Amino acid sequence: MSTQPERYRRFKDISVSERILNTVFLLTIGLGYLAALANLYYTHQGLDGKAGFSFEDVVISYHGSNNQTRLGTAIKGIMEPNLKYKSDKDVILRWIQNGADKPEYDEKIAPILNRDCILCHTPSINPSLPDLTHYVTVSEVAHAGGVTIPTLVRVSHIHLFGIAFILFFIGKIFLLCDINVYVKRVAVVIPFAAMLMDVLSWFITKEISSFAYVVIFSGTLMGLSMGLQILLSIYQMWFFSDKESGEGN
Numbered sequence: 001m002s003t004q005p006e007r008y009r010r011f012k013d014i015s016v017s018e019r020i021l022n023t024v025f026l027l028t029i030g031l032g033y034l035a036a037l038a039n040l041y042y043t044h045q046g047l048d049g050k051a052g053f054s055f056e057d058v059v060i061s062y063h064g065s066n067n068q069t070r071l072g073t074a075i076k077g078i079m080e081p082n083l084k085y086k087s088d089k090d091v092i093l094r095w096i097q098n099g100a101d102k103p104e105y106d107e108k109i110a111p112i113l114n115r116d117c118i119l120c121h122t123p124s125i126n127p128s129l130p131d132l133t134h135y136v137t138v139s140e141v142a143h144a145g146g147v148t149i150p151t152l153v154r155v156s157h158i159h160l161f162g163i164a165f166i167l168f169f170i171g172k173i174f175l176l177c178d179i180n181v182y183v184k185r186v187a188v189v190i191p192f193a194a195m196l197m198d199v200l201s202w203f204i205t206k207e208i209s210s211f212a213y214v215v216i217f218s219g220t221l222m223g224l225s226m227g228l229q230i231l232l233s234i235y236q237m238w239f240f241s242d243k244e245s246g247e248g249n
Contacts, residue, residue: 011176011237019237026230046077058212062205064146071141072096088112100142156199167191174229194222
């Protein structure tokens with residue numbers, strides 16, 4: 001029986017073909033995450049009536065605002081260019097001011113939203129955006145208040161399942177890095193912990209507006225930790241020397 005200690009795989013032990021596969025996967029995930037950040041920016045920025053993304057935009061998204069609705073703010077801001085007829089903005093705003101009732105929705109508002117908005121605001125297409133396909137979900141953003149609990153549950157379970165798989169495969173590749181074993185163990189846990197903190201903070205921010213800072217912090221932490229794993233993995237796959245610099249699993 002062999003008494004030699006177990007030797008764990010590193011990037012220098014894998015074939016060029018496997019390196020290529022790992023690299024294109026990591027680059028694709030990285031580009032996808034940048035696209036997700038752009039989508040996050042354009043769907044949340046301007047909710048406070050000002051250009052750009054701000055802390056107040058996060059508060060309005062999750063906690064809500066006492067003096068404006070999400071739909072009204074969006075129609076006056078980021079969604080206005082999507083309207084085919086500019087006069088439709090006043091139609092929607094008057095409907096909101098009049099109480100956002102269903103008969104007027106069916107008569108005037110639904111045709112506008114079906115024509116100009118549901119291409120993006122459909123759960124099957126973009127679950128992170130408000131659902132504008134039915135009166136019940138439209139009324140949620142036509143009245144003062146942030147995102148509803150059912151919507152948070154729906155978005156969070158999709159987020160957790162999808163991101164968890166991505167982080168797992170990124171982490172599996174990152175484990176081939178030749179670095180200190182304890183640093184590596186902490187590094188693979190951080191993005192998962194940040195993701196869980198991010199989702200939990202959505203629900204807390206719904207009740208406590210100041211918790212929006214945690215939403216921003218946890219989302220940033222997850223993105224940075226994931227990005228560092230991707231960059232370090234690609235660097236060690238192609239540019240790191242064969243000199244041993246670490247031990248352990």
